[in-house]
Amino acid sequence: MHNQLDRLIWRRHRRLFLALGALALFANVVMVIIALSSRQTAGAHQLVGASIHHWATYKGDYFTAYSYWLIFVYWLAGLLLMNQDLKDNFNQFLFTSGFSRQRVYWTKLRQSLVVLLGISIVTIAVQYSLYWLMKPHGVSFTLAWPGLLTSWISGLAVATGLFAICWFAALIIGQTGALIVTVTGFTLSLMSVGAISQPILTNRPFSLSGSQLTWLVIGVWLIAAIILFVWGAVLYQHLSLEHNGEYLMVPRLKRPVYLVFVIYVTGIFSWGDTNWMADVVTFLITVIFGYAWLWRPRIGERLHQWRARHDG
Structure with missing residues (x-):
């Protein structure tokens, strides 16, 4: 039964996963080409700065350790996966096929996160390979684990947190237009929250360093994602399809x-x-x-x- 459920969910979402993977690859290939074809690159001696050796999220002029496009793909996946199943009555089909709601929920979530992680790995591998193969003559491309690991962990934490926000919102909101407006507005408002929080945390009485602030943000995103995933499982258990089409289905x-x-x-x-x-x-x-x-x-x-x- 478990393997059958995995196959059903994969067949339902494989085209979406392929489209998201293609979007991530295409966007990052374009970013690499633009970065390497810029006039500034011709006068550079290295594509990666010395800060890659620090335990901090790396963002340089030419090279980004974890692309913002991958974060957007996670955000888009969370928005579409649950909403599509609601609009196409796929949830109802699974419920009436003998699968428990908890198994459907966690199987769908596990498969989504595994596929998105695979998309991230493939995209990063292609991105880094292109930088190495296409770098201008005489320009070095030297990486270091501290900056890479911190950037990967930070990027995955933010991506997973945004995925969880969209996943949870798509679970409880039954109107596609209202869902897009709500999630987009809330996501943009998080930038304001970050701008407000940073000076508070970096000044007294907290006085956090840049590295400490980075790891704090990582922890907050991961905790928020876990809370939303668990809360979503509870609501999914009691989700009434009769309220489909209403702004809040609960x-x-x-x-x-x-x-x-x-x-x-x-x-x-x-x-x-x-x-x-x-x-x-x-x-x-x-x-x-x-x-x-x-x-x-x-x-x-x-x-x-x-x-x-x-x-x-």
Whole structure:
């Protein structure tokens, strides 16, 4: 039964996995060609800087140890895998085929992460090989384990965390358009969170060094991913397909999501702002928008009923 489930999920998602792998390879090949064909490369003596020897995430002018395109592929995979199964009724097919929901969930998750890890390994191997084969004459390409390992671990942690966010969101949100808007907005807002958190953590009382901050971020992403994966397994067990097409397929999450949305968005836009009136306006806009966003089907139904009574 377990092997049969693996085969069913693989046949369902193999085209998507191949497309994601092709996207990762194509994007990184283009990046390598652009980097090596730039005018600045001709005057360089080495493609990799001396900071590759440090235990820190490496990002140079010409060479990136872990491509941002791989992180985007993880993000896109988390968004599409669960959403496709929901829209095409593949979840319902698996449930009615005798497979337990927990086995379906963890098998799908395990297979997805293994394939994405394989895509990362192949893409990195091709990327590094191209740098070595296509580097200009007289330009060195010297790597070091400290920078590589830190970059790989950091990149995989961020990629897995973003995959988990999209995976969890696609599990509980039943509308594709709303899912894309929600996940995109939340992902972009994380940049603001990073910008706010960095000066706090690097100054007193924390005074973290750059290396310590890197490993802290890695730990936070991994812990967040584990929490979302486990929480997703719990919700997947009680997922009702009757709510398919609603913004939240788990009605009990409406109030918690609403509260988190109001606090999170208000906090981001009000951070460091000394104008309390602007903070109040931001809070009110967030409250109204969040309520309309989460409860808009109910509002729409009431409006439809009012129109029906008015026409009658």
